[in-house]
Amino acid sequence: MIENRIKFRHLFTFLEVARQKSVMKAADQLNISQPAVTKTIRELEDVLGVAVFERDGRGIRITRYGEAFLKHAGASITALRQGVDSVSSELSGDGIPVRIGALPTVSTHIMPRAMQLFLKEKTGSRLKIVTGENSVLLEQLRLGDLDLVVGRLAAPEKMTGLSFEHLYSEQVVFAVRAGHPLLGSDNVFSRLSDFPLLMPTRASIIRPFVDRFLIVNGIGSLPTEIETVSDAFGRAFVRISDAVWIISAGVVANDLADGLLATLDIDTQDTKGPVGLTVRAEVIPSLPLSILMQTIRETARDIA
Template identity: 50%
Template sequence: MQVDAGIKLRHLTAFLEIARRLSLTEAAAALSVTQPAISRTLKELEERLGVTLMERGRAGVALTAEGEIFRHYASLSVAALRQGIDGLEQAAMGGETLIRIGALPSVAASVIPRAVALYLERGQGATLDIVTGPNGHLLDQLRTGALEAVIGRLGNPEAMQGLSFVQLYSEQVSLVVRPGHPLLAQPDLARLPDYIVLYPSAAAAIRPLVERLVVANGIGRLPRRVETVSNAFGRAFVRSSDAVWIISQGVVANDLAEGTLAELPVDTRITLGPVGLSTRAEEAGSPDLLRFVGALRAAVRSARGDLLVDPAT
């Protein structure tokens, strides 16, 4: 195969964004370019490689077998480039090392503070940059090298391509309300449609689990459903209303302990799922990252009374 050497970063960036979203329109919007422009960029890349990477159709785009292979190596290439840029930036700052860690809000409010405290107590010198956001977005950032690791829920198979996952503990969702809420005296999921319900948005990692819970309990339409991933909004709204907030236990663990929120005593075991560490599959990780992972594991072990911990952790 004769490959044109004129492949540029913009080609890889466009291709990876299209591959992630499987939509030229959505990828163009994410990169702030027009759809014709991103289509031309993809066509240029295919011409330089001499293969078809994607099949276009009315339903969007789909990766070809060659496209799947190229996505793997394109992701590694972009990640390596980002690491090189980070290395130059750190050298310009006098050698200061920066570790960028992605964390779902549930772990950012529970396990991560303990891990960071342990890491700093041990006197490690790297600066930590803790980034929160939706699980899919964080995993995309990990794949392209913007993050070194992500602590959160196990992503779906498509989101985990090129990544490895090690389970640390298990977590389920909670239904939380203000203290004194009427449902606390008579907890019944069948009455959920009578209240405003704060519901995880489509991008949230727990959304499929919550939908499973709703279906399993025979709950139909929620007429006053508000979809949100904002924990600040959730806390403020639930404390000042009779709304019910469906959220990961880790997000509200401190609120429940302090008594500012109350958990409905209903069975949500069907939402139990693994929480763990995601990293790029073919990288061992820097020494500083491995030291942070050690602190993270110690933090999980110290929280055994509060978490459903994997015995192998």
């Protein structure tokens, strides 16, 4: 049978090459030689009867057969990890680990309060929370390195093998320091190019919304544009300068409530998008993860 010929090393190597999009980088991460990685992938392709990777210029890319296999390979490794974690937890007395990817829009607005509620449940779980660009977090989720991603709904082509639960909708805002020259202005768009603009990176999930919104309002180019995914930098830079920060409302919700930042009088309803929970479609959440997801739902209902 085909499943008896596919070994753990085949799956693990396949997932690492898919993650790195490079045999060389995968070999470095796995601490084995490039020929060994290549041989393992060829063995897998021989078993499957199809190519899972193909050349793309100087690099490689996953084939449509590889994409189809990817979600099942990731689910298999995840199930195995969960089994090992369960045994390890029983032996050590520790709770099952919970690994969360949180976009900046929920990292400061939703997650701290949700985590307070979760810790009251005393699951004993080891917690890991990471943030970053949506595409990176979703890839880590798909490959089993994360159990949950909390943030905006990704584009349909990015959601293969994943499931999204809508919690609330959120729009982009134009945030500035208190006393900014554009506050109260009637012609914000005509003057916007006079100030530095902090923009989401081109790989970020809200960038297409922002680009369309600016074009619709007659802004095709920006003389001084700074791309960043760092909310810490954005918050600090805006407070000491006349920069305008185009960012999801949740990232600056606390700053707005505290009066540290303000928003320009711009109707940004067209940038509104769903925020929620993304998990692997075929994986049953552990009890601690289920509890955390429920505390996130409760927090979202209360403050979103």
